[in-house]
Amino acid sequence: MSLKKSIILIVILLLIDQISKIYIKTHFLLGESVEVFSWFKIYFIENDGMAWGTKISDFTSTINDRTGKVALTLFRIVAIVGIGYWLVTAIKKQSPNVLVLAIALIFAGALGNIIDSTFYGLLFSDSYHQVATFLPEAGGYDGLLHGKVVDMLYFPLWKGFLPEWLPIYGGKYFTFFEPVFNVADMAISAGFIMLIVFNKKAFSKD
Template identity: 30%
Template sequence: MKKHLKYFLVWLLIILADQGCKLWVYSHMSLGLDHHIKIFGDLFKFTYVLNYGMAFGWQFSFKYGKLLITLIRLFASFYIAIHILRLLAHAAPPIWIWGWILLVSGAIGNCIDSVFYGIYLNNAPDIAPMKWFHGQVIDMLHIDFWSGILPDWIPIWGGQAVCVLPIFNIADMSIFFGLGLLFYACKRLLPSQKKEQTKDFIL
């Protein structure tokens, strides 16, 4: 059990850091693209925004779309957690386990926002049919190569405020690096001579 403790500690640390950062931003910053805390000049700063959907603001357009997104997040988090236990039981290569740990940490971090923030931070949008499971995810990490308002003549996104890189959070970073690590693990551990012994650790 002790040899697996490091995975649990990293999982817990990521979730605590993610939630701590979000709650600090909620308590100390004004919402919107016009308010910043500069970390490295104009390149990297904190900007408090809300994301009602998934990555890059993508969302389902029907009434219970957000509820569906939240349920998908919960199911994915539960499935990945069970899968990690299976990997540990089968002594999977650590690179697999670390990839899934990063992935589930990020998924749970954003799940907490979706499930609880609508109630406890009152940040569910007015169009939400209920506050439970309709919380908006808090984003704040802003790498600002360029941001501005798109011209009105651009279809769909015209007139909207955009950034070259979307504003993200620690949970998003954890998911990104987890996926990157899993992709690297696939390339490293799945040559033809190792394919059979590792195929059970992919899904």
């Protein structure tokens, strides 16, 4: 897979990701949902941390939420530079297409979420009790590096009470699949799954 094709793929994924996020942000109230099917909903939430809303401050009391947010965003930026270098290196070494494709997917997804966390605080008004405005006159809801990642894809495939005989969770109400995510998250997940499933093909002995 050539560098040109990788860039085209990355640009297409970024466009789909950002267009979907901007549409949701400027048309939905925070927490608003639309049922597409019984097992699929468009559900607008914002993620201020890592996966499932986890924050650095959840692990240590020495870092507050805002400092942790900046640290997380800066880490993501450094990581995307490393992933980009990995992608270019893999292409130059003529690595297997599955490896290049996987890295390109991860890069596109990571960059998509970095755009949110870096710039969305400046570009949009907040979504609490109102539909957000793009480039509001009064300024955005927060500063540079303090944006929140927009999530909207929700697949509650099954809801119900688990059997009593199950350890720990027996008898509790459970939803599968509960996380809400976005196109960028899907790209990252697809890339990692490819690396795991096609590990031997992606990472040859050479």
